[in-house]
Each structure stands twice: as structure tokens, then as C-alpha cells.
Amino acid sequence: MGMSDYIEKGNVQETPFGYTISVIGGKWKMLIIYLLAENQTVRFNDLKRKIGAITYKTLSSQLKELEADGMVIRKEYPQVPPKVEYSLTQKAETLLPVLEQLCEWGLNNYNK
Template sequence: MGMAEYKGKVKNMEDTPFGYTLSIIGGKWKMVILYLLAENQTVRFNDLKRQIGAITYKMLSSQLKELEADGMVKRKEYPQVPPKVEYSLTDKAETLIPVLEQLCEWGAKNQRN
């Protein structure tokens, strides 16, 4: 069902497919995290933090937990000292990567130089 089919019928945006999608990837960091995981396959927490830069440890942790709860990110913990935790995309998240690539293409075409 496309956006046009909801025109005038939407009482609550969260109840639409678009609203659902935004609930999964909305916010400042989730698409960045998904993009980096798509580029790197498997990434450790500190490497994600280093690549993103401006994000706090607390925010990165909460965003990863939300993405994991939504079935977008896999968390694998290795029982060793110091603890090692790796993150990767789920199959569900992989299906979203073409959409993120289209957003990047749009940005490349429309970014002011």
C-alpha cells in the first residue's frame, strides 16, 4: 500500500507502513549505524563508536539495543576477558540496505558543493 492510499485516512502515522519504518530507522544515529554495519559486515562496539565519532557511548548502546529489539541488528558476545561483542545486520536489515543506498544516491545528486 503506497502513501497515496493513506491520504486522508491516517489517524495515527505510527499505524502506517511509513510510520513503522520511521520507528525502526528514525532518529539521528540508527541509519548511520545500519550503514556502517552494511559496509563492514561485523563491527565491534568501540570500532562503531570510533567510526561514528560524535555519538556518546550511552547513546550508541541504547541505539544498538533498540535496533536489536527491532530485529535489525545481531549481537554476538564472546566469553573472554576482556569481553568481546560484535554487531552485524540481520537478514531483515539487509533488505533495507538498497533503500539506504538510494538515500545516498539522492544525497550525491542533490548535495550542494
């Protein structure tokens, strides 16, 4: 079944493409997934530092959404100060070849 078959039946957000965009769309989610893929396990403050121009509130909400969508694992260690680490789920890892293709597209088209 092609994308046009889904679109004919209703709202584009109800298509597989719409689902994908709802999970990884926006300014930060693919970047967060990319950083977690590169670093395996990352603490919140390290993620914030690596991204740079993101607020604590935005990073927190993006991570919560990614966790709710089954893309990110949040592991909390009961210690003082609290330690929380984030990593990718197997579901998110299946997306990595697509992200690699996007990176390659960027490499071929950046500054052209």
C-alpha cells in the first residue's frame, strides 16, 4: 500500500508517514537520537551541553516524548546527586539507517 492510498482514505497524519513525523519531527528529536546513537548512553547535562541551544525544559519534554514513543530508555540511579542516563531502544536503532541516509543527503547538498 503506497502513501497515496493512505492519503486518499483520510488525514495525512493518520498515515505511516504521519506517525513517523509525530515520533521524530520537530527541531530536536532527530538530533537527540543522533547523539544517543553516537554516544550509546548519555546523561541529561551531557546531552544539553552537546546540543547547545536548547533549554532544560525543552530537552526534558523532548526526552519524555521520545520515551513515551518507545524510542528512548531513561535509567535513574538512586544516588545523591541523582544520576539519570538515556539510551536508545531497539525500536529507535531501527531508524539509524534512515538517519545515516539523511546525513549523507546533507553531506551531498550542504552549501550547494
